[in-house]
Amino acid sequence: xxxxxxxxxxxxxxxxxxxxxxxxxxxxxxxxxxxxxxxxxxxxxxxxxxxxxxxxxxxxxxxxxxxxxxxxxxxxxxxxxxxxxxxxxxxxxxxxxxxxxxxxxxxxxxxxx
Amino acid sequence: xxxxxxxxxxxxxxxxxxxxxxxxxxxxxxxxxxxxxxxxxxxxxxxxxxxxxxxxxxxxxxxxxxxxxxxxxxxxxxxxxxxxxxxxxxxxxxxxxxxxxxxxxxxxxxxxxxxxxxxxxxxxxxxxxxxxxxxxxxxxxxxxxxxxxxxxxxxxxxxxxxxxxxxxxxxxxxxxxxxxxxxxxxxxxxxxxxxxxxxxxxxxxxxxxxxxxxxxxxxxxxxxxxxxxxxxxxxxxxxxxxxxxxxxxxxxxxxxxxxxxxxxxxxxxxxxxxxxxxxxxxxxxxxxxxxxxxxxxxxxxxxxxxxxxxxxxxxxxxxxxxxxxxxxxxxxxxxxxxxxxxxxxxxxxxxxxxxxxxxxxxxxxxxxxxxxxxxxxxxxxxxxxx
Numbered sequence: 001x002x003x004x005x006x007x008x009x010x011x012x013x014x015x016x017x018x019x020x021x022x023x024x025x026x027x028x029x030x031x032x033x034x035x036x037x038x039x040x041x042x043x044x045x046x047x048x049x050x051x052x053x054x055x056x057x058x059x060x061x062x063x064x065x066x067x068x069x070x071x072x073x074x075x076x077x078x079x080x081x082x083x084x085x086x087x088x089x090x091x092x093x094x095x096x097x098x099x100x101x102x103x104x105x106x107x108x109x110x111x112x113x
Numbered sequence: 114x115x116x117x118x119x120x121x122x123x124x125x126x127x128x129x130x131x132x133x134x135x136x137x138x139x140x141x142x143x144x145x146x147x148x149x150x151x152x153x154x155x156x157x158x159x160x161x162x163x164x165x166x167x168x169x170x171x172x173x174x175x176x177x178x179x180x181x182x183x184x185x186x187x188x189x190x191x192x193x194x195x196x197x198x199x200x201x202x203x204x205x206x207x208x209x210x211x212x213x214x215x216x217x218x219x220x221x222x223x224x225x226x227x228x229x230x231x232x233x234x235x236x237x238x239x240x241x242x243x244x245x246x247x248x249x250x251x252x253x254x255x256x257x258x259x260x261x262x263x264x265x266x267x268x269x270x271x272x273x274x275x276x277x278x279x280x281x282x283x284x285x286x287x288x289x290x291x292x293x294x295x296x297x298x299x300x301x302x303x304x305x306x307x308x309x310x311x312x313x314x315x316x317x318x319x320x321x322x323x324x325x326x327x328x329x330x331x332x333x334x335x336x337x338x339x340x341x342x343x344x345x346x347x348x349x350x351x352x353x354x355x356x357x358x359x360x361x362x363x364x365x366x367x368x369x370x371x372x373x374x375x376x377x378x379x380x381x382x383x384x385x386x387x388x389x390x391x392x393x394x395x396x397x398x399x400x401x402x403x404x405x406x407x408x409x410x411x412x413x414x415x416x417x418x419x420x421x422x423x424x425x426x427x428x429x430x431x432x433x434x435x436x437x438x439x440x441x442x443x444x445x446x447x448x449x450x451x452x453x454x455x456x457x458x459x460x461x462x463x464x465x466x467x468x469x470x471x472x473x474x475x476x477x478x479x480x481x482x483x484x485x486x487x488x489x490x491x492x493x494x495x496x497x498x499x
Contacts, residue, residue, distance in 0.1 A: 027148075030156035030167055031329060063324045064218070065167040067158065 010057075010064035012094055014087035016076035017054035025055065025068035025077060033061035034068060035097065046097065056097035131170060131181065131213065134242065138171060138180035139272055140300055147176035154216040154268045155295035155332030167327075168269040169232060170214035181270045184240040185248065186213045186227040190255040192478065194447035196263070196291050197381050197420055199432060200469030201310050201346055203442055204449050204478035207289070208257030210248060211264025212273060213240060217293055217327040219316070221354065221391035224264045245280040253284060256479060259310070263291035271304055278307040287470070295328050296336035301343060309470065311345040313337055317358045318367035334370065341374050346470050350381040350420070353405050355394045364405050368412035376413045377468040382406055384421035399425040416468075423448075434460035434467065441467065449478050 013025075013034075026034045034057055036042065036049045054076075057068075069077045078084070083091070140153045147162040151171055158166035165172035171180045193207040215228035222228050252260050260281045262274040267290045278288040289310030313336065317323055320330040340347045349371055353359050364382075371378055382405040384397035402419045406429045409417035419429035423446030432442040432454075439462040443451030455461045458471035 024161065027159055028161065028164070030158055031324075060321070061324070063327045063329070065156070065327055067164075067167055070164060071161055 010059065010062045011066070011068065011077055011079055012083050012087075012090050013055050013057055013077050014083065014090040015054075016074040017072075019053070020074050020076065021049070021052075021055055022073050023055070024071040024073065028067045028071050030065060030067065031061055031063050033058045033063075052097070054093075056094045058098045059095065060098070131240075132172075132179075134182055134184045134240065135179040136182040136272070138178040140180075140303060141171075141178040143176055147173070149173045149176065149178045151178055152297045152299040153180070153271055154266070154300070155297055155328065155336070156216055157297060166216075166269075168214045168216045168266070170212070171269060180272050181212045181214070182273050182276075183244070184212065184242050185210045186230070186240050187211045187264050188248070188251070190252070190257050192447040193259055194444065194449070196261060196289070196310075196312055197350060197383075197418070197447075198289070198310055198312060198346075198348055199381070199418055199442070199444075200348065200379050200416065200467070200471075201289075202259060202287060202470060202472055203452065203454075204475060205258040205287075205472075206256045206479070207259040207261050208248075208252035208255060208286075209261045209263045209291075210277070211262065211267075212270040213265055214269060215266045215293075216269055216295055217266070219326045219391075221352070221385065221388055223388050225388070227264045228266065245277040248277050249280040249284050249286065252281070252286060257286065259287040259289060261289040261291055261310075266295070267292050268296055268300055271300055275304060275307050282307065293328070294333040294336045294340075296332065296339070298339065301336065301339050305343055305345070309346060310348075311340050312348050312350060313340065315349050315351050315367060315371075318363050318370065319358070322358065337371070338374055341378065348379045348381065350383055351405070352385050353382050353397050353402060354385040354391070355397055355401060357394060359397070359401055359405065361404075361408065364408045365412060368409045368414055371409075372413035376415050378414065379416040379418065379469075380409050380414050381418045381420050382409065383419075386421075397421075402426055403429060432467070434463060434465055436460065436465040437463040439463065449475075 023038060026037050034055055036052060038049045041048055141149050141151045143149055149160050151158045151160060151166050153171060156167045160166050160173040162173050162176060171178060188210045190206050190208045193202055193205045196207055211227050213227050213230045218229060218232060267274050281288055287309050288307060290308050291312045294313035294315065315333065316326060323330045371380055382402055384402055386396050399422050402422060403426055406417045406419045415435040416432065419426035430444040431440060433439065434441055437460060439460050441454045441460060442449060452475040453461055454471065456473050458467045458469055460467060
């Protein structure tokens with residue numbers, strides 16, 4: 001079972017990214033929603049590239065295009081529906097990075113269809 | 114297992130056709146490490162060697178960007194009012210052609226069979242190989258005076274559209290794009306000399322909604338401003354979806370944006386019917402559509418139309434003179450039931466000039482296709498009756 005309230009998350013970066021942080025995904029992302037980008041600092045105080053073990057996808061910015069998936073050299077990126085069960089904790093990990101460890105569920109309520 | 118094998122067989126065949134029907138694109142730049150950057154749409158994809166862009170039909174092979182060429186995924190000749198253009202050559206037949214693929218993935222797409230052909234195995238369509246000259250000949254044979262790139266997103270197949278439009282211009286046809294408006298300055302400059310009419314589907318005024326559909330709001334707003342400044346004949350359509358984009362607040366902000374670009378831009382608010390993966394919202398009722406139209410008028414837009422519900426939206430299908438309220442063009446669905454506009458697009462009563470691309474005289478309307486939209490409820494009733 002996936003954690004509750006993760007509906008709007010399209011893609012998740014999982015364990016294989018740890019220690020790899022290749023950044024091909026950052027280069028192909030058309031909306032710059034994969035963080036932290038190399039050399040970028042963030043106003044909200046999030047850790048920068050050198051301070052994190054892996055990369056994260058911001059679900060509020062992601063447009064669900066999938067461009068990042070095939071370029072990952074270690075197959076770390078999965079559509080939410082295809083995320084292997086052993087890595088389900090990475091859903092929370094991705095959200096937590098974006099919110100600086102203070103995950104705000106309301107932020108992920110994309111307008112309903 | 115069998116079904117998934119069938120699906121993958123279909124996808125691979127389609128991919129093969131797509132990969133054979135290509136040529137080098139013109140809307141891209143080469144980067145280092147054999148990467149390229151494509152400018153055909155607002156995504157401006159940076160594409161590594163061996164990968165496609167977000168649209169899935171423009172792809173990088175060995176540092177060269179290959180783009181769709183030499184086929185169509187669908188063709189049809191309809192009244193231009195169906196596109197919808199209401200201020201351009203009223204009554205003319207518009208010959209529509211499309212290729213495959215889209216840079217967005219709207220869950221309510223009504224052309225998903227072609228737009229999502231490379232993403233969704235359920236979208237099955239057989240491309241046909243053609244030359245631009247053959248397409249133009251067919252358009253003329255069917256009585257088309259206008260030729261339109263539509264069904265899939267025309268921006269991502271701009272190179273092919275221009276090849277067709279160059280032939281079409283030589284044959285005296287008017288040309289047009291029916292687009293989601295996710296453009297770039299470069300692609301608009303590229304198509305400007307060859308595209309007369311441009312329709313943008315402005316789907317929402319909320320960036321979160323656009324991200325759900327696979328895009329962003331800002332490049333689309335920028336494109337609308339540029340299209341107007343660059344002198345394309347521009348009309349905007351918004352499919353009004355209950356619960357998705359029909360709040361007074363969102364429609365007001367959208368209409369005010371358009372009026373800020375120009376109060377002369379025609380705005381079509383059209384009724385949603387359940388399609389593709391969006392089957393939860395109710396179909397749009399006439400009251401909602403007329404509320405949207407009222408909002409457009411209040412925002413200062415002078416030409417607002419309610420579409421897809423013929424005969425149910427009062428005066429909102431007609432064109433009236435904004436100066437003296439004289440009835441200029443009366444419509445029922447795509448059918449013109451009265452044409453009173455003076456030559457050169459002037460009001461016969463007060464002489465006001467109505468913006469648009471008008472013919473010297475109305476040439477009547479002929480079509481083999483129906484003049485009203487296909488409505489699900491009607492076809493359901495027919496089934497029940499039989």
